[in-house]
Amino acid sequence: MSDKHKPQPMVDEISDFEVLETAVRELAIEKGLFSAEDHRRWTEYVHTLGPVPAARLVAKAWLDPEYKKLAVKDGVKASLAVGVDWINSPPTGFGTPSDYCNLRVLEDTPKLKHVVVCTLCSCYPRPILGQSPEWYRTPNYRRRLVRWPRQVLAEFGLQLPPDVEIRVADSNQKTRYIVLPVRPAGTEGWTEDQLAEIVTRDCLIGVAVPKPGVTTNEKRPVRPAVHPVHHDH
Amino acid sequence: MSKSQHDRTHHAKKATGIGDPQCFKGEAGSAKFKVGDKVRIRDLPDLFYTRCQVYTRGAVGTVVALVYESPAAEDEAWDNTDKPEWFYSVKFRQKDLWPEYHDVYANDTLETEFSERWLEKA
Numbered sequence: 001m002s003d004k005h006k007p008q009p010m011v012d013e014i015s016d017f018e019v020l021e022t023a024v025r026e027l028a029i030e031k032g033l034f035s036a037e038d039h040r041r042w043t044e045y046v047h048t049l050g051p052v053p054a055a056r057l058v059a060k061a062w063l064d065p066e067y068k069k070l071a072v073k074d075g076v077k078a079s080l081a082v083g084v085d086w087i088n089s090p091p092t093g094f095g096t097p098s099d100y101c102n103l104r105v106l107e108d109t110p111k112l113k114h115v116v117v118c119t120l121c122s123c124y125p126r127p128i129l130g131q132s133p134e135w136y137r138t139p140n141y142r143r144r145l146v147r148w149p150r151q152v153l154a155e156f157g158l159q160l161p162p163d164v165e166i167r168v169a170d171s172n173q174k175t176r177y178i179v180l181p182v183r184p185a186g187t188e189g190w191t192e193d194q195l196a197e198i199v200t201r202d203c204l205i206g207v208a209v210p211k212p213g214v215t216t217n218e219k220r221p222v223r224p225a226v227h228p229v230h231h232d233h
Numbered sequence: 234m235s236k237s238q239h240d241r242t243h244h245a246k247k248a249t250g251i252g253d254p255q256c257f258k259g260e261a262g263s264a265k266f267k268v269g270d271k272v273r274i275r276d277l278p279d280l281f282y283t284r285c286q287v288y289t290r291g292a293v294g295t296v297v298a299l300v301y302e303s304p305a306a307e308d309e310a311w312d313n314t315d316k317p318e319w320f321y322s323v324k325f326r327q328k329d330l331w332p333e334y335h336d337v338y339a340n341d342t343l344e345t346e347f348s349e350r351w352l353e354k355a
Contacts, residue, residue, distance in 0.1 A: 033241075076252075087252035094248035094256070101252030102301055111340075119286055146288065146343055147331050162337045170345035172284050173320060174254050175300055 015226065041091045050130040051201040053082040054178045057105070057128070058204070059195035062183040068107070071180065075103035084128045099126045100174040106167075106206075107180045113160055114179045115153065115206030117145040118171040125176035129204055134223070136205065146170055156207040157218065179206040186212040239312060254303035260317040261302035264349070270296045271355040272323060274347065282310050285351045293355040294325040297344065305348040318349040 029036055057078060061068035071078035076086050086101040087094060095101035103125055106114040118124065119142045124132035135141055145152050149166050153159065160166060169177050181203050187195060197215045202208035208218065248256040266272060276290040277283075284306040300322050304314045327334045327341040334341070 087250065087255070092245070093250055094245065095252045101255055104300075119288075120284060147334075149327075149341065150338060163340060165340040165342060166338070167324070167341070168343045170286065170343065172286060173300075173306065173346040173348070174303055175322070175346060 012227075018227070038091075045089075045091050046131075049126055051204060052196070053079070053084045054125070054128045054204045055196040055199035056082045056192065057178070058180050058199045059192045061105075061180055062195055063192060068180070071105040072107050075105040075178070076101055078105065079103055079128055082128070086127055089127060096127060099124070099176055102175045103128060104175050104177050105180050106169060106177050108182050110182060111163070112165045112167060113206070113209075114167050114169055114177075115145065115149060116169045116171060116177045116179060117142060119143070119146055120172050123171040123176060125178055129178060129201065133201070133205075135220075153207060156202070158208060178204045181206075181209050184210050184212060254301040254320075257302045257304065257317040259302070261319045261349075264299055264319040266296050266299075266319075266321060266349070266352060266354075268296050268298060272296055272321070272347075272352040273355040274323075275351050275353055277351065283307055285347060286345065288330060289323075289325070289345065289347075292325055292329050294323040294329070296321050296352075297324045298322040300346060303348070305350060307348075320346050320348050321352065322346050323352075 025039065028034055029039070057071060060081060061071045061078075067078065067081065079086055083089075086099075086103060090096045106116070108114055117136070122132050122137040122142075124136065126132070141152070146168050149168050150159075153166070171177060181199070183195070184198070187198075198210040198212060200208060200210070200215070200217045202217045203210045244253075271293055272295070273293045274285065274289045274291060277285070279285065279287075298321070300320045302317045302319055303309070304317050308314065308316060322344055323346070324342050324344045326339075327343055328336075328339060330343060
């Protein structure tokens with residue numbers, strides 16, 4: 001019998017994970033560890049996040065050599081210019097508990113290309129870049145990138161000449177990184193908006209480089225969630 | 234060291250308006266290493282927890298930045314935050330980490346961070 005002919009379930013199935021999520025959340029609120037208001041505020045904060053501020057930081061740095069110097073020297077201060085205060089933007093007032101307050105901006109040059117991973121888990125510069133991709137959290141990416149960066153990057157469609165230094169940054173402590181790629185040819189005279197549009201999330205991780213005309217991450221299979229989050233705000 | 238109850242206000246009191254690891258600034262004393270120093274990663278015991286990757290143990294790299302002061306993760310993960318130390322960003326040649334790394338890509342490197350306890354002069 002094919003899947004098509006199976007009867008539809010009468011009710012939405014609730015997974016063990018969802019049962020436990022409700023149990024933990026209700027217990028924490030009942031015991032006063034955090035409030036329902038805290039939970040809502042955090043979710044709303046997360047909904048404000050995405051890769052746009054980091055892309056804008058890169059575009060600004062391409063257009064302003066002084067700002068680029070600041071970005072490379074003090075990523076936390078440079079983030080303020082794109083509306084991201086690593087300390088005060090999160091609801092805590094002391095940075096997010098898991099992303100900390102030490103952004104570093106890794107500047108690529110024609111002879112140096114950075115790519116970022118967290119081999120120990122999935123550390124990622126969420127306040128300025130949003131949620132990490134699923135593949136970034138996989139044991140596969142975490143195991144392989146540090147040792148075979150050229151092979152992994154080639155799978156992403158990115159190849160660089162042998163004399164270009166590929167530098168892998170492993171985010172293992174309190175620093176989080178974004179990559180400041182080289183401004184591509186064919187973008188002469190472009191505005192900040194135009195430049196920011198080609199700096200995708202993948203460029204900011206380092207698995208892609210910006211290209212005129214390419215304004216989205218490369219298409220890859222998307223595994224659907226059973227009960228997906230709806231961003232209908 | 235043992236605390237009968239976790240103080241749930243301590244971190245917020247220390248870090249609000251300041252940030253983490255900014256709130257530990259000045260608490261680690263003088264740094265043992267400086268930018269440009271060659272350092273070897275010590276193979277300290279890692280029973281229960283570490284954030285010093287096994288792949289770096291025994292390897293020699295170069296200090297490229299003193300990034301901040303903070304309690305080591307090996308302490309902070311067990312709620313011991315009273316002994317901050319310096320953290321260093323260290324760059325390795327890939328050839329020095331992976332025996333099979335090809336000479337064609339001799340320029341390739343890897344950068345990651347260590348608290349001071351993990352480093353010795355190379």
